[in-house]
Amino acid sequence: MSDTAIWTELSQICGAPQTLRRYLERIAYASDASFYRLIPQAVVQPRQLTEIKALFGWSQRHQIPLTFRAAGTSLSGQALSDGVLVDISRHWRGFEAHDQGQSIQAQPGVIGAHLNRILAPYGRKIGPDPASLQSCMLGGILANNASGMCCGVLHNAYHTLQAMHLVLPNGSDYHYGQPGESERFLGEQAPLAKRLLQIRQQLLADPDLLGRVRQKYQQKNTTGYGLNALVDYSDPLAILAHLCIGSEGTLAFIAEARLATIPDPQFKLTGLWGFESVQVACEQIQALTAAGAAALELLDQASLLALPATDLALWLPSQPPGACALLVEFHFESASAQQAARQSLIQRFADLPRLAPEQDLRLTDHPAEQAQIWKLRKGLYPSVGAVRQSGTAVIIEDVVFPDQHLAAGVSALQDLFQKHGYQGIIFGHARDANLHFVLTQAFHDPQDLARYDALMQDLVERVLSLGGALKAEHGTGRNVAPFVEAEWGSVAYHLMQQIKQALDPDDLLNPGVIINADPQAHLKNLKNLPSIDAEVDACTECGFCEPICPSRRVTLTPRQRIVLRREMKRLQSQTDPESQALNQQLQADYQYMGLDTCAADSLCAESCPIGLDTGALVKRLRAEQIPAWQQKQAALLARQFQPLEMGLKVALKAAHLGARWFGDQALNAMINQIAKTSGLDLPHWDQRLPAANFKRLPASPAAGARFVYFPSCISRNLAYSEQRSLPQTVVNLATQAGVPLLIPEQVGGLCCGLPFASKGYQVAGDQVREHSLQALWAASGHGHLPVVMDTSPCTQHLQAGLKGPYQNLEILDLVSFLEHEVAEHLPLQPKYDQLVVHAVCSLQKMGLTEDLLALAQRCAQQVILPDSLNCCGFAGDRGLLFPELPAAALSDVKTELAQRLQDQAGAVYCSSSRSCEMGLSLELDQDFVSIAMLLEDSLI
Numbered sequence: 039m040s041d042t043a044i045w046t047e048l049s050q051i052c053g054a055p056q057t058l059r060r061y062l063e064r065i066a067y068a069s070d071a072s073f074y075r076l077i078p079q080a081v082v083q084p085r086q087l088t089e090i091k092a093l094f095g096w097s098q099r100h101q102i103p104l105t106f107r108a109a110g111t112s113l114s115g116q117a118l119s120d121g122v123l124v125d126i127s128r129h130w131r132g133f134e135a136h137d138q139g140q141s142i143q144a145q146p147g148v149i150g151a152h153l154n155r156i157l158a159p160y161g162r163k164i165g166p167d168p169a170s171l172q173s174c175m176l177g178g179i180l181a182n183n184a185s186g187m188c189c190g191v192l193h194n195a196y197h198t199l200q201a202m203h204l205v206l207p208n209g210s211d212y213h214y215g216q217p218g219e220s221e222r223f224l225g226e227q228a229p230l231a232k233r234l235l236q237i238r239q240q241l242l243a244d245p246d247l248l249g250r251v252r253q254k255y256q257q258k259n260t261t262g263y264g265l266n267a268l269v270d271y272s273d274p275l276a277i278l279a280h281l282c283i284g285s286e287g288t289l290a291f292i293a294e295a296r297l298a299t300i301p302d303p304q305f306k307l308t309g310l311w312g313f314e315s316v317q318v319a320c321e322q323i324q325a326l327t328a329a330g331a332a333a334l335e336l337l338d339q340a341s342l343l344a345l346p347a348t349d350l351a352l353w354l355p356s357q358p359p360g361a362c363a364l365l366v367e368f369h370f371e372s373a374s375a376q377q378a379a380r381q382s383l384i385q386r387f388a389d390l391p392r393l394a395p396e397q398d399l400r401l402t403d404h405p406a407e408q409a410q411i412w413k414l415r416k417g418l419y420p421s422v423g424a425v426r427q428s429g430t431a432v433i434i435e436d437v438v439f440p441d442q443h444l445a446a447g448v449s450a451l452q453d454l455f456q457k458h459g460y461q462g463i464i465f466g467h468a469r470d471a472n473l474h475f476v477l478t479q480a481f482h483d484p485q486d487l488a489r490y491d492a493l494m495q496d497l498v499e500r501v502l503s504l505g506g507a508l509k510a511e512h513g514t515g516r517n518v519a520p521f522v523e524a525e526w527g528s529v530a531y532h533l534m535q536q537i538k539q540a541l542d543p544d545d546l547l548n549p550g551v552i553i554n555a556d557p558q559a560h561l562k563n564l565k566n567l568p569s570i571d572a573e574v575d576a577c578t579e580c581g582f583c584e585p586i587c588p589s590r591r592v593t594l595t596p597r598q599r600i601v602l603r604r605e606m607k608r609l610q611s612q613t614d615p616e617s618q619a620l621n622q623q624l625q626a627d628y629q630y631m632g633l634d635t636c637a638a639d640s641l642c643a644e645s646c647p648i649g650l651d652t653g654a655l656v657k658r659l660r661a662e663q664i665p666a667w668q669q670k671q672a673a674l675l676a677r678q679f680q681p682l683e684m685g686l687k688v689a690l691k692a693a694h695l696g697a698r699w700f701g702d703q704a705l706n707a708m709i710n711q712i713a714k715t716s717g718l719d720l721p722h723w724d725q726r727l728p729a730a731n732f733k734r735l736p737a738s739p740a741a742g743a744r745f746v747y748f749p750s751c752i753s754r755n756l757a758y759s760e761q762r763s764l765p766q767t768v769v770n771l772a773t774q775a776g777v778p779l780l781i782p783e784q785v786g787g788l789c790c791g792l793p794f795a796s797k798g799y800q801v802a803g804d805q806v807r808e809h810s811l812q813a814l815w816a817a818s819g820h821g822h823l824p825v826v827m828d829t830s831p832c833t834q835h836l837q838a839g840l841k842g843p844y845q846n847l848e849i850l851d852l853v854s855f856l857e858h859e860v861a862e863h864l865p866l867q868p869k870y871d872q873l874v875v876h877a878v879c880s881l882q883k884m885g886l887t888e889d890l891l892a893l894a895q896r897c898a899q900q901v902i903l904p905d906s907l908n909c910c911g912f913a914g915d916r917g918l919l920f921p922e923l924p925a926a927a928l929s930d931v932k933t934e935l936a937q938r939l940q941d942q943a944g945a946v947y948c949s950s951s952r953s954c955e956m957g958l959s960l961e962l963d964q965d966f967v968s969i970a971m972l973l974e975d976s977l978i
Contacts, residue, residue, distance in 0.1 A: 044100050048080060048122070051092040056083040056128075061620055062627040065605045066598040067107070067123050071170075071580045073431035073479070074115030074516050075565045078105075078123040085129040090291055091209040093124060097546050098207070105548045106287040108146050108177030111170045111581045113434050114515020115563075116182070116286040116551045126177060128591060131930070135160065136296070141200055143296040146177025149585055154302070155905050163302035165193030168511070169416040172645065173582045180292055182513035183260050183284035187333045187415075188367075190470055191258055193300055194511075195283050196266070201296040202279040206230075207542050214279035215296065223275040231274035233540040237533055238268040238277065247529055258438045258472050258510035260284050262522040262552060263534045281537060286513050288548045289541045303369035305376040306332075307383065307401040308408040310353035312393035316362050320445035322390055323468050326366060329386060335365035335415050336468035338448065344422050344463055345414050353411065355394050364468065365415050367408075368401070376403060417647035418465050419476055419580070426478035428569040432578045433490075435517065436466065436474045437501045438510035444471040450500045451475050458493045472510040481564040491561055498524050516563070519554035568607040573655040574600045576648055583642035583652070588911035588927030593635040596642040596652035602628060633659055635923050637913040638796060639879040660798030672799035676806045679751075680787035687730040687755050697725050721918030726960055728952075731757035735781055736769040743780035745772075745855070746818045748810075750829035751789045752952045759965055764952070767970045768828055768852065774977070775863035779826070782817040790832040791839075796914055807839045815844055824848040826855045828970070830950045831914075834880040853881060853950050856970060857889040865978040866896045872939055873898030876949040876958060876966065879909050890950060890969060897972040898946070902938055906930035912957025924961045931962060948972050 049057040058064070058081040068077045079102070084090050097104045103121030110117045110127075130147035139160025142153055150171040154163045166179050167186035178184065185194045201215025210226060213219045224231050241247055248269065255266040267280035282290050313319040316338060326334055339361050342350060354363055368383065370376040380401055392399065402408060419434050426432060439447035448464055451473065455462045462477035480486050498521050501508055508518050508525050523531035538545070538553045550559060569575050583596040594602070602624065609621035633656055640653035664672075675682055696705045705723045735749060749765040758764070765781070772779045782788075788810040795803030814825050825847065827833040833851040840847055875894045877887040887903075894901040911917055911927030939945050947966040949955045955966035 044102075045080065048082065048096060051096060052082045052084050052089050056085065058082070060623075060627060062602060062624055062631060065602055065624070066594060067110075067125065068118070068605075069565065069579045069597075069601050070107075070110040070112045070115065070117040071578065072113050072115040072118075072515065072517075073433050073481075073565050074118055074563050076115075076118040076120040076563050078119045079121060081123045081125055083125045083128045087205065087211065087293060090124075090205055090293065091211070093122075094205070094207050094209050094291075097122070098544065101544065101546065103546045103549050106146075106177065106181075106291055108175035108181075109149070109170075109173055109581055109584065111174045112178060112182070112515065113512045114509075114517050116513050116515045116548065117178070118516075118563075119548070120563075121546075121549075127175060130177075130293070132294070139299055141296050141298050143201070143294060144176050145294050146175060146180070146292055148176050150174050150176060150179055152905060157299055158302065160299075161302055161304070162299040164297055165189050165198045165300050166195055169419075170580075170582065173580075173585050176295065177292060180283055180295055181286050183264065183511070185258060185467075185470075185472075185511040187335060187467060188369075191256065194258075195295075195297065196264060196280060198298045198300070199280065199283060199295060200298050202282065202292060203294040204279060204282055205291040205293055207290065207547060211293065212275060214275050220273050220275045223278075227274075230540060233536070234268075234274045234277050235272075237536050237540070238272070241265065241268045241533060244529065247527075250527075250530070254507065257440070257507065258470055259507040260511055260513055261507050261509040261518060261525050262514060262531070263537050265526075265530060265533065268533075278541075284513070286515070286548060286551050288538065288552050290547075301371075303332075303371055305370040305373055305403070306367055306408060307370075307376060307380055307403055308365070308367045308411050309399070309401045310363055310365050310411050310414070311390070311399065312354045312357065312361055312363050313391065314358065314393060315360050316448045317445045318391055319362050319364050320448070320468065322364065323441070323444065326364070326387075327469055329383065330368055331366055331469065332369040333365065333367040334467070334469040336444075336448075336464075336466055336473070337363045337365065337415070337418070338452075338464040340461070340463040341418055341465045344418060349410065349414060353400070353414075358393070361393060365411060366401075413647075415465070418463065419474075419578070419647075422463055422476045422478065426576070427480070428575060429482070429567060430478040430480045431565050431567055432476060433479050433517075434474055434476045434512075435497075436472060436510045436512045437497075437506055437508055438470065438472045439501070439504050439506040441471045443504045443506070444468060444473075447471070447473055447501070447504055447506060450504065451497075454493060454496055454500060457496070458489055460493065470510070481566065487561050491558075494521070494560060514552045516550060516554070517560045519550065519552055520557045520559050522552065566608065568604055568611075570600070570603045570607050571655050571658075573658070574603075574650050574652060577650055580647075583646050583650075586641045586645045586908045588637045588639065588909040588913075589635050589923060590926075591929060592922050592926035593631040596646075596650075599632045599636070599652055599656070602632060632656070633663075635920050637909055637911050637916065637923060637927070639909045639913060641879050641882065641909055644883060657796065657798060657800075661800050662798075664798050669799060669801055672794060672802040673805055676791075676794060676799075676802035679789055679806060679809075683751055683755060683786070683789075687732065690727070690730040690755075691732075693723060693727075694725075694729060697723060719919050721915055722921060724918075724960055728756045728758065728956060729761075731755055731763060733757075733763045733766070735785065736763075736766045738769060738779050738781040740780050741778075743778045743823065745777065745779050745850075745859075746814060746823050746825045747772075747779040747781050748785060748788065748814060748825055748827050749781065750827060750832045750952070751793075752832075753828050753968075754786070756952050756956070758967055758971070762971060764828055764968050764970060767968070767974050768826075771856065771860055771864065771970060771974055775860040777859055777863070780817065780823070782813055784813055788813055790827075790835045792831055792835040793914060795835070796916075804839075807836065810836070811839055811844050811847070814849075815847055818847060821846040821848070824850055826850050826852060828852040828968075829952060830878050830884070830886075831880040831953070834884055837884075851881065851884060851886055851950070852968075852970060853886050853890050853893065854884075856973065857893050861893060861896055861973065864973070866973065866976045867978050868896065868898050869976045870898040870946045870972070872900045872902060872941070872945040873972070874902050874904065874935065874939070874945055874947045874964075875969075876907055876910065876947070876954065877903065878949055878951045878954045881950055893969050893973060894948065897948075897969075897976045902935075902945075904931055904934050904938075906934045910954050910957045910961070912954055912961075914953050917957045917960070924957050928958070928961045935962075946972060 105119035791803035791807030911924035
């Protein structure tokens with residue numbers, strides 16, 4: 039069969055839109071969070087079980103390997119392929135809680151933190167709690183047997199597994215945990231069942247190996263296959279299901295699993311305590327564990343030096359040479375137990391040999407402070423990446439030692455760093471004696487490879503000599519696959535080879551991972567990370583940004599945008615015709631995939647541990663594409679903003695009339711023709727777009743004003759469906775609360791500048807913002823009065839311009855103003871049963887989500903903040919230019935609301951940005967309004 043026929047057959051299995059073969063698409067999936075890189079021949083996104091089974095058949099017919107990938111946050115290269123990469127993050131997102139949250143069933147594409155949000159009303163959570171929980175998915179949690187800070191051994195996926203739907207490479211599927219399935223497996227897969235039992239018997243017949251297996255799994259261990267499954271279970275299907283945990287997708291496909299959950303105590307005490315040395319800190323582990331510490335995280339001095347000094351100083355006032363820290367956390371079932379324990383714990387550990395006994399023995403119960411401490415710990419890996427030398431990769435590995443050898447293990451790692459010339463950091467789960475180390479490494483020449491190989495060879499010898507394991511929770515991956523036999527010995531390794539052979543005899547499932555005969559495998563397919571853009575050069579490609587990105591299900595994620603920019607840089611350095619042609623193709627495809635469909639909301643910076651802002655990069659790249667004459671034209675329009683404002687209102691009015699006369703289809707045809715002729719990007723018409731607002735602004739006498747009110751251009755010019763005016767509503771509420779407002783006389787020509795800046799017209803945007811700040815400075819009496827802005831994105835953009843002469847000007851968002859200055863003075867009574875709230879991106883970045891929720895609770899009996907609603911993807915007017923962007927961003931929201939709302943038609947919906955409200959209304963077919971209007975409706 040020809041290559042064309044082979045790939046045509048593949049696209050017929052999953053459908054052409056779900057079969058990605060363009061170079062851009064293949065490169066976008068060529069990286070995970072590790073320091074390895076493999077370019078797949080294709081990426082497929084199957085939607086149902088029949089497609090998975092067909093993919094197995096296709097792979098075996100054509101001997102092309104498959105690798106299943108969920109979130110791609112894997113740290114050891116196990117989510118990569120040079121065959122076909124099967125992306126299950128897009129369509130495998132079903133879930134269901136059972137028995138009041140005692141267990142939860144989910145497909146592999148569900149994010150771990152989302153499972154915990156589902157379980158939160160029951161006071162439960164899943165056992166595994168890796169640092170990547172906000173971005174990793176259940177498929178990876180299962181495939182790597184992930185654990186984490188508090189999980190230990192008993193609460194990992196292996197020990198909490200209740201049921202599993204798995205698909206074998208031969209296309210058969212079985213439901214472990216359902217009645218009759220074990221018998222069906224025995225009947226239909228007799229040779230495989232018999233082989234598994236034979237392998238089990240070999241292990242049980244070897245007393246030394248049996249004892250070794252039992253001993254090694256008393257501590258964390260993910261090196262190789264989970265041989266404990268052969269000891270703990272005698273039913274072949276149960277053995278197979280538990281072998282799949284930690285198998286890194288090399289044995290079967292896990293289509294669904296049910297995990298038992300554990301209690302999620304809401305009452306915690308958290309601290310960060312300093313010690314003069316690792317040895318001293320490790321000596322306290324046993325006492326702290328005995329006192330009930332749920333988490334004990336060790337940070338060596340190199341780790342402390344890698345963290346933001348100002349944030350760290352709040353908790354550790356001094357850090358002399360050799361110092362380290364323990365992050366300690368205790369959990370309680372009630373507030374009373376928490377408060378009773380605080381003083382007793384402080385007294386109990388008052389004599390610990392800490393760095394600053396009088397200062398650092400703090401146990402906070404404040405959620406914001408606890409989150410800050412954990413953010414320091416969870417951001418260690420990317421923080422090292424942020425300061426690495428340009429062009430180097432970040433390597434993270436995790437090892438585990440017997441408890442009594444924890445301090446010796448740290449010393450051994452530090453000795454290895456010094457011996458081989460590395461500057462690494464060491465941190466980890468001290469309660470489990472599980473250490474992570476992070477270092478940076480260039481892979482430019484043979485000397486680099488030789489140095490890294492020498493480190494790994496010595497690491498294996500030192501860890502094993504202390505009775506440790508080479509992998510504790512990150513999975514074996516490509517980096518440790520050559521050393522599995524060194525840890526387990528030839529007899530145990532031969533059992534693992536038999537397991538792989540029994541299920542995947544042709545080595546077509548994620549080859550090279552776990553079982554790898556190449557002793558140099560850890561030195562191949564390594565990433566080269568060229569310097570590209572100052573905004574994102576520090577990116578380690580960890581993938582933490584992806585779950586929050588509105589374009590992740592339609593084009594690219596922030597990580598993929600960066601990966602592709604790096605590929606362009608690599609290709610630019612090549613002079614051969616093929617590389618140049620590929621680069622031209624990438625550049626052309628990147629325009630739509632990377633730039634046009636980026637919402638540039640910068641929420642990626644919020645979820646990135648080191649705050650990298652891909653949105654800022656995209657805005658700069660857009661600006662660089664705009665010819666100088668267009669930039670000048672935009673600046674000219676900006677200077678005439680008031681006529682432009684009126685012209686847009688007239689155009690909107692004309693569009694509504696045109697749609698009424700000619701119909702939507704004809705009007706869009708005319709718009710498309712104008713766009714084609716003029717070269718302008720013009721929005722698609724939709725009859726549900728709001729009408730123009732021609733109402734005058736309300737009167738606002740200057741006498742006695744306590745705040746200046748700046749109605750944004752969008753709230754001045756776009757009406758609501760009820761023909762209500764947001765400026766009038768705001769003035770009404772403030773007046774009734776006894777808080778007089780002053781609207782500047784010349785407000786009609788003012789704008790924050792964001793509509794220009796977001797499109798790349800930075801000069802025009804700065805010009806308009808400067809003009810507005812001048813007017814507000816004068817109206818406020820040179821900063822005497824605070825300014826209230828009624829559109830959250832505009833508020834944030836104006837706040838970013840408060841420099842130089844305007845640094846003393848205070849600009850408040852309407853949400854904050856209403857909650858802290860107005861609402862408490864109003865006679866309010868909840869009018870609505872259910873209220874759906876959208877906290878827009880800028881509101882989240884300003885830290886005002888809680889204020890919005892508080893206002894909503896004044897208006898409704900039940901307030902719902904959808905878990906799946908982050909950025910709406912409308913991005914000003916970009917959703918009108920590219921409607922597929924908000925459609926993708928909001929693809930999960932309709933399903934979630936259908937599940938959570940008692941009466942969708944009777945619910946009300948609110949936000950704090952007219953453009954976002956417009957986009958949400960169009961896509962969700964619900965009428966979103968300003969929270970101010972719901973407050974006015976709730977007046978008694």
